[in-house]
Amino acid sequence: MYSEKVIDCFMNPKNIGEIEDADGVGTVGNPRCGDIMKIYLKIEDNIITEAKFKTFGCGAAIATSTMMTQMVQGKSITEALKITDQAVAEALDGLPPVKMHCSCLAERALQAALWDYAQKNQLTIEGLKPPESTTEEPEEKSIEE
Amino acid sequence: MIYFDHAATTPVKPEVLEAMLPYFSEKYGNASSVYKLAQENKKAIDNARRVVAQLLGAQPNEIFFTSGGTESDNWALRGIASSLKEKGNHLITTKIEHHAVLHTCQYLESQGFEVTYLDVDENGLVTAEQVAKAIKTDTILISIIYANNEIGTIMPIAEIGKVAKEHGVIFHTDAVQAVGQIPIDVNRQHIDLLSLSGHKFYGPKGIGALYLRRGIKIPSLLHGGGQERGRRAGTENVPGIVGLATAMDLAYQNLERKNTKIKALRDQLINGIYKRIPFCRLNGHREQRLPNNVNFSFDFIEGESLLLLLDFEGIAASSGSACTSGSLDPSHVLLALGLPHEQAHGSIRFTLGEDNTREEVDLLLEKLPPFVQKLRAMSPLYEDFLRKHS
Ligand SMILES: Cc1ncc(COP(=O)(O)O)c(C=O)c1O
Ligand SMILES: [Zn+2]
Numbered sequence: 207m208y209s210e211k212v213i214d215c216f217m218n219p220k221n222i223g224e225i226e227d228a229d230g231v232g233t234v235g236n237p238r239c240g241d242i243m244k245i246y247l248k249i250e251d252n253i254i255t256e257a258k259f260k261t262f263g264c265g266a267a268i269a270t271s272t273m274m275t276q277m278v279q280g281k282s283i284t285e286a287l288k289i290t291d292q293a294v295a296e297a298l299d300g301l302p303p304v305k306m307h308c309s310c311l312a313e314r315a316l317q318a319a320l321w322d323y324a325q326k327n328q329l330t331i332e333g334l335k336p337p338e339s340t341t342e343e344p345e346e347k348s349i350e351e
Numbered sequence: 352m353i354y355f356d357h358a359a360t361t362p363v364k365p366e367v368l369e370a371m372l373p374y375f376s377e378k379y380g381n382a383s384s385v386y387k388l389a390q391e392n393k394k395a396i397d398n399a400r401r402v403v404a405q406l407l408g409a410q411p412n413e414i415f416f417t418s419g420g421t422e423s424d425n426w427a428l429r430g431i432a433s434s435l436k437e438k439g440n441h442l443i444t445t446k447i448e449h450h451a452v453l454h455t456c457q458y459l460e461s462q463g464f465e466v467t468y469l470d471v472d473e474n475g476l477v478t479a480e481q482v483a484k485a486i487k488t489d490t491i492l493i494s495i496i497y498a499n500n501e502i503g504t505i506m507p508i509a510e511i512g513k514v515a516k517e518h519g520v521i522f523h524t525d526a527v528q529a530v531g532q533i534p535i536d537v538n539r540q541h542i543d544l545l546s547l548s549g550h551k552f553y554g555p556k557g558i559g560a561l562y563l564r565r566g567i568k569i570p571s572l573l574h575g576g577g578q579e580r581g582r583r584a585g586t587e588n589v590p591g592i593v594g595l596a597t598a599m600d601l602a603y604q605n606l607e608r609k610n611t612k613i614k615a616l617r618d619q620l621i622n623g624i625y626k627r628i629p630f631c632r633l634n635g636h637r638e639q640r641l642p643n644n645v646n647f648s649f650d651f652i653e654g655e656s657l658l659l660l661l662d663f664e665g666i667a668a669s670s671g672s673a674c675t676s677g678s679l680d681p682s683h684v685l686l687a688l689g690l691p692h693e694q695a696h697g698s699i700r701f702t703l704g705e706d707n708t709r710e711e712v713d714l715l716l717e718k719l720p721p722f723v724q725k726l727r728a729m730s731p732l733y734e735d736f737l738r739k740h741s
Contacts, residue, residue, distance in 0.1 A: 208659075216659060222729045233731065237693035240653055240681060244731040260731035262693070264655040268729065 208265060209299035215269035220276060223258045229326070232318025234337060235311050241267040243315040245275065249323055254278045254286055259315075266305035267312075270294050274312035283320060287333055289313065314338070352665045353711045357551075357643055358500050358528060358702035359669055363594065364553040370597040371555065374590040382587055383576065392589050399596030406603050407545065408536035409562050415579045416592050419559035420527035422572070423546030424451040426561055426583075427523045430569025431492045431544070432459050435521075439489030443520075445469045445477050446687040447504075448496050451546075452525050453683070456494075471687050474636035475504035479514045486518045493522045497529035497545075501671055501684045501700060502635030503644025505533065512541030521567060527551055527559075531602035532610070532641055543567055547599075549591065553705075554598030558591030609705055610642045616703050616712050620645045623716040628723050634685060634698060643703040646671075648685070648694040651733035652726040657699055660722040666715060671698040693732060 208216070225246040235242040241263035248256035257275040261268050273294050278286045291313040295301045301309055318337035324330065354362075363371075374395065380388035382396055397411070404411045417423045432442065444456055446468045456466045467485045469477045482493060493515050498505045508524055515522035523544035526535060531552025537545060543564045550556040563569065575584025621633055630650035649657065654670030661668055671682030680686070681695035690698075701715070727733040 213659075213663075216656070217663060219729065224734065237691065237696065237732070238680075240692070240696040242731055244734075260729055260734055262651065262730045262732050263653050265659045267653075268656055 207302050208269075209301075211297075211299040212266065212269040212301065215272040215298060216265045219268055219272045221258045221272065221279075222260065224260065225256060225258050228319075230319040230321075230323030232315045232320070232322055232337060234314040234318050235263070237262075239307070240264065241308050241311050243267060243271055243311045245271075245315040245319045247278075247319045247323060249283070252282050252284075254281055254283070263311070264305070264308060266301050266308040269298055270301075270309045270312040271315075273297050274316060278316060283323075283331055286316065287320065287331070289316065352667060353707075353714065355666065355668045355701040355703060355707065355711075355715070357704035358503075358641075358700065360550045360556065361553045361704060363555055364598060364601060366601060367554055367594050367598045371590040371594040374593055378589075382589065383578070392587075395589060395593050396587055399592045402596040402600050403547075403560055404562075406535075406599055407562055408538050410565060412580070413562055413565055415561045415563060415582050416587065416595070417559045417561055417572075417583060418557055418588075419550070420449070420525065420546050420548035421451040421559075423548070423559050423561040424449070424525055425455050426569070426572045427544045427546060427563075428452065428455045428459065428492065428494060430572070431521055431523070431567075432462075432464055433570050434568050435491040436464075439487075439491045440464045441467070441487050441490045443467045443469065443482060443485045443490060443493045445471060445495055445506075447471050447475055447499050447502075447684045448494070449500055449525055449527065452494055452496065471504075473689055474639075475499055475502050475634075475684070475688055476636060476639065477506060477511075479507055479510035482511050483514045483518070486514075486520060490518070490520050493520055495522075495524055497524045497526035497535075498533065498641050499635070499684060500528045501682055502646045502688070503528075503641035503702075504636045505529070505639045505641065508542065509540040515543075516541045528641060531599060532606075532643065534603070534606065537562060537564070549595035549598060552598050552602040555591050555594040558588055558595045560595065613642045613703050613705070613707075616707055616709065617642060617645055619709065620701060620703075620712050620715065623712070624719065627716060627720045631723075632694070634688060634690070641702075645701040645703070646698060648690060648698045649723050650694060650697060651730045651736060652723060653696050654699050656726055657697075657722060660725070661715075661718065664718050666718065669700045669702075671695060671700065 228246040229249040230247040233244040244260045246258045257278050259271040259275050261271040291309040295309045380392050382392040400411045400414045404414045512522050521543045525546045527548045530547040545562040548559040571582050573584045578584050632648050634646040658670050671685050685695035
């Protein structure tokens with residue numbers, strides 16, 4: 207069901223880990239939905255010089271984490287903000303429809319990390335909104351679906 | 352490939368296939384016709400019905416062939432609800448039924464019936480006392496899964512059947528996972544209706560049966576040419592019926608010997624995982640469980656990612672994580688056990704079959720620990736845990 211790219215990014219994930227002195231850290235998702243993504247960024251002169259992640263989640267979540275952290279490396283903050291979950295999914299040669307929610311996490315985790323960076327440095331970054339609360343529970347769903 | 356997903360489905364045994372094949376080609380007659388070719392098929396169906404009945408301790412005229420477990424469950428629940436709606440509108444079931452029962456119950460609720468979903472304990476058991484307490488004057492049906500498809504827990508069916516009988520309430524059990532693995536006697540266990548499905552015991556897919564105790568009326572499921580004594584019309588799936596009966600017969604031959612072997616593999620796997628992997632738990636009852644079921648939750652990791660790593664090594668298993676089911680919620684069965692969401696997402700099920708070997712289990716036990724470690728190393732939950740405990 208996954209593309210070869212997804213499988214490759216999942217089997218050989220890149221950029222796993224923590225950055226001790228990260229400039230921005232963002233965590234999104236919650237145990238309830240089954241995917242949690244944490245992104246660490248090192249930022250110098252508005253350029254993302256390093257990105258690492260820790261992810262609890264399915265194959266798609268781990269693959270998008272790998273892809274996202276690779277895509278932001280070396281980009282300016284403005285450029286990085288333009289990376290959408292759609293772009294990440296495309297770079298992976300697509301994701302199954304039921305997995306699109308997993309890829310949304312990568313975009314949101316990146317934005318959360320950039321928000322954290324902005325907060326720490328008292329910056330306003332154009333187009334950047336505060337992350338939604340990560341502890342928020344998704345709406346109650348019935349098993350009928 | 353190493354196949355550890357026998358609860359999902361099983362391969363058709365060669366003997367079963369061989370028994371089925373003539374009914375596709377040379378023995379193609381329609382069992383309703385009068386000529387000899389057709390009569391042979393009628394005989395084959397009658398014979399199959401006798402075999403299935405005998406293996407359940409039932410009478411042949413109490414067996415109705417269906418298209419599978421889902422159809423049998425739907426028919427049983429909707430049928431009883433419909434024929435007894437004047438008597439009452441309350442049904443009792445559990446929180447860990449297969450969706451074939453659960454979603455039928457939800458449908459019945461939408462039609463004005465009231466359904467009690469019994470809680471299970473941390474091992475997935477309901478007790479006969481719980482059932483007795485839930486019975487009201489307007490209870491018309493109790494439907495309890497015989498053995499759970501995810502965690503393998505076997506319910507105290509005979510005791511529940513006794514309670515149902517004492518209260519004069521009809522008792523149905525979804526025995527799709529039990530048939531072929533556990534000896535069943537519908538009279539001794541006071542079962543009034545029972546669902547079974549061919550493809551879970553090395554028979555073909557798309558064929559099942561409903562046992563319906565004589566004297567209990569349910570409306571016909573399909574109206575038409577009068578097949579299955581008018582209860583379920585439509586030209587019979589003769590190869591399927593022959594295949595189901597042949598497979599069921601084979602399944603119950605040397606059952607004890609086969610179960611001893613499978614249980615040994617199961618216990619080797621359970622003990623091996625406990626020994627090699629920290630922070631995990633076996634889901635389901637340790638003793639009252641299907642001989643072939645192993646279900647573990649591994650803390651800090653998600654089930655699907657573990658399945659993918661195993662699949663890459665040619666090992667097939669299944670998981671109760673949300674990401675495999677397409678919904679955001681993990682398995683309702685694991686949640687009903689009281690597992691927190693992250694543990695429910697981190698569950699994986701191995702279901703063994705007659706052909707699995709010690710060597711295959713050894714290989715799984717060798718592969719599993721580094722895979723779990725690999726995923727934990729990239730898990731933010733594990734990172735938090737280590738930080739808290741350092
Ligand atoms: C407990 C249980 N009930 C019902 C079913 C549905 O059976 P079938 O696939 O034959 O419709 C299954 C199989 O997935 C099952 O495990
Ligand atoms: Zn996911």
